[in-house]
Amino acid sequence: MATFNFKKREIECKIVYYGPGRCGKTTNLEYIFKTYKKQVTGEMVSIDTEGDRTLFFDFLPMGLGKIKGCDVKVQLYTVPGQVQYSSTRKLVLKEVDGLVFVADSLEVRREKNMLSLKDLHENLKSYGTSIFKVPLVMQYNKRDLEEEGIPLMPIKKMDHDLNRQLKAPYYSASAIKGQGVPQTITECLKRTLLNLQKQLKWAK
Amino acid sequence: MDPKDQIIALLKEADLYQQQGLLNEAKERYKKATDIIKENKSIKNGQGLIANIVKKVVDLNQKINQINEAAFKPTVSGQKQDLIQKLFAGGGEKDNQASLLEGAIALAKFGQFDRALSEFERLLDHETVRVAAAKNIARCYLEVEAFEDAARCFERWVNDERFTEGQLDKVRFFLQGRFRKAGFERELYQREETVSEDDIQTLEMESATNEAADNARSASPIEKQSVDLEDMELPEEEEFLDINSVGIMIQSGPQKGRLVEFDVSFQTGNSINLIISNKENELLEALGKGTQLNDMQFFSPIAILNGSGVVTSKTQIKSGPKEGDYSLDITILTT
Numbered sequence: 402m403a404t405f406n407f408k409k410r411e412i413e414c415k416i417v418y419y420g421p422g423r424c425g426k427t428t429n430l431e432y433i434f435k436t437y438k439k440q441v442t443g444e445m446v447s448i449d450t451e452g453d454r455t456l457f458f459d460f461l462p463m464g465l466g467k468i469k470g471c472d473v474k475v476q477l478y479t480v481p482g483q484v485q486y487s488s489t490r491k492l493v494l495k496e497v498d499g500l501v502f503v504a505d506s507l508e509v510r511r512e513k514n515m516l517s518l519k520d521l522h523e524n525l526k527s528y529g530t531s532i533f534k535v536p537l538v539m540q541y542n543k544r545d546l547e548e549e550g551i552p553l554m555p556i557k558k559m560d561h562d563l564n565r566q567l568k569a570p571y572y573s574a575s576a577i578k579g580q581g582v583p584q585t586i587t588e589c590l591k592r593t594l595l596n597l598q599k600q601l602k603w604a605k
Numbered sequence: 606m607d608p609k610d611q612i613i614a615l616l617k618e619a620d621l622y623q624q625q626g627l628l629n630e631a632k633e634r635y636k637k638a639t640d641i642i643k644e645n646k647s648i649k650n651g652q653g654l655i656a657n658i659v660k661k662v663v664d665l666n667q668k669i670n671q672i673n674e675a676a677f678k679p680t681v682s683g684q685k686q687d688l689i690q691k692l693f694a695g696g697g698e699k700d701n702q703a704s705l706l707e708g709a710i711a712l713a714k715f716g717q718f719d720r721a722l723s724e725f726e727r728l729l730d731h732e733t734v735r736v737a738a739a740k741n742i743a744r745c746y747l748e749v750e751a752f753e754d755a756a757r758c759f760e761r762w763v764n765d766e767r768f769t770e771g772q773l774d775k776v777r778f779f780l781q782g783r784f785r786k787a788g789f790e791r792e793l794y795q796r797e798e799t800v801s802e803d804d805i806q807t808l809e810m811e812s813a814t815n816e817a818a819d820n821a822r823s824a825s826p827i828e829k830q831s832v833d834l835e836d837m838e839l840p841e842e843e844e845f846l847d848i849n850s851v852g853i854m855i856q857s858g859p860q861k862g863r864l865v866e867f868d869v870s871f872q873t874g875n876s877i878n879l880i881i882s883n884k885e886n887e888l889l890e891a892l893g894k895g896t897q898l899n900d901m902q903f904f905s906p907i908a909i910l911n912g913s914g915v916v917t918s919k920t921q922i923k924s925g926p927k928e929g930d931y932s933l934d935i936t937i938l939t940t
Contacts, residue, residue, distance in 0.1 A: 507622075507630075515904065515905075565847070
């Protein structure tokens with residue numbers, strides 16, 4: 402849950418990038434870090450391991466400036482995607498305010514996308530939160546690989562697989578090229594702040 | 606597709622998956638390419654190609670082993686430990702003992718045991734979090750099965766004036782319970798001035814309750830003094846599993862052994878309906894009314910389940926855009 406300092410008129414919220422291993426969560430954050438110098442308020446910290454796999458989490462602090470008279474600070478996190486880091490994912494997800502689910506468009510990763518979404522659903526449930534209630538944006542990543550002739554799932558199929566019930570806004574993306582990354586984070590922030598406004602009434 | 610083109614496509618895919626860090630998927634593609642080469646003796650320099658692929662698979666295996674053998678939760682730099690402590694200390698005031706305790710617990714959960722231990726040690730100075738800090742020190746040792754170290758720690762606290770009798774007993778009952786569960790036989794010393802019978806009874810009850818709560822909590826072995834959502838058992842939400850598509854392993858006929866995927870056109874409870882084109886003669890023959898489907902996959906947005914089902918009806922559609930196609934009702938038996 403976001404913290405709201407009424408005296409300082411300051412709100413701090415947490416956005417988590419979730420998804421299967423190697424789907425491009427860290428690449429999203431790296432692009433944001435490189436591109437939004439003005440908004441980034443500190444270094445991007447990555448705790449990774451052998452083979453550049455995220456071990457614990459990536460962290461990127463941002464400041465969006467004043468919105469409706471309130472100073473808005475955002476903490477972006479990624480979770481480790483590898484199956485064995487389940488407890489770490491759960492820990493990072495604690496008190497999340499908004500979510501980006503990054504799905505891998507490669508056909509061979511179809512099942513992994515579904516399993517990761519299921520894992521997200523279960524971890525949220527363990528915190529007493531429903532996946533339907535947290536602001537969520539879907540990102541169908543690695544669309545650039547289509548040019549290489551690699552079998553990708555059509556967007557329609559991915560949306561059918563992952564988003565039929567959730568009906569979250571979705572964006573096709575190529576995080577490595579930055580395509581779709583700004584739209585995804587913008588939409589997620591918009592939804593998160595609107596949701597927090599409803600709960601905390603900070604923008605009176 | 607021409608086998609040569611197929612091999613080229615597979616090798617290209619494998620190389621790309623490798624670049625993406627999808628090592629198992631890369632391996633799978635190399636294996637498929639090798640199988641095609643072996644099946645097609647006419648491919649020029651087939652043996653040479655296979656030798657090259659084998660080299661690549663050996664490299665891949667090495668990388669996979671390196672990843673598998675890497676420490677699960679290695680010790681990270683002090684700077685990163687500071688960040689973990691700060692980010693996961695909860696929303697309280699920075700110097701608030703409960704926040705400090707939460708930060709130390711996060712360090713332990715991320716496997717940074719040495720640092721967590723020194724934080725917990727510091728927290729022993731504070732009355733309000735002393736028992737929780739002591740239990741967490743013990744838990745850090747128990748996590749790495751250092752039972753003797755946990756016992757020695759407790760014995761040190763027996764002579765530590767900061768601990769009251771009641772606090773010591775709480776920690777002792779907790780630790781003794783954990784030792785019993787792990788099959789580690791060790792009687793923990795008490796101070797000479799032992800507690801009254803009544804106190805023991807109260808503590809035994811408290812310990813039993815705590816143990817029951819601990820058993821219910823599996824993902825979070827490190828304990829916090831205050832109760833929060835993470836430590837609570839939350840009621841299961843009732844949910845209706847919406848199945849988007851199914852995979853059916855064909856069990857008879859010319860397509861026996863093939864996994865065929867169908868979109869679910871509608872679903873009511875455990876009954877799903879599929880439409881099969883009238884051109885799929887072989888499939889239609891294999892999926893007659895009453896056919897037991899022992900190997901099925903059910904794809905829903907939140908889960909993939911394996912299970913079985915039975916074809917309860919097969920009717921030809923008489924009108925509309927799907928006229929002539931077949932409508933199949935399947936009752937899901939197990940998932």
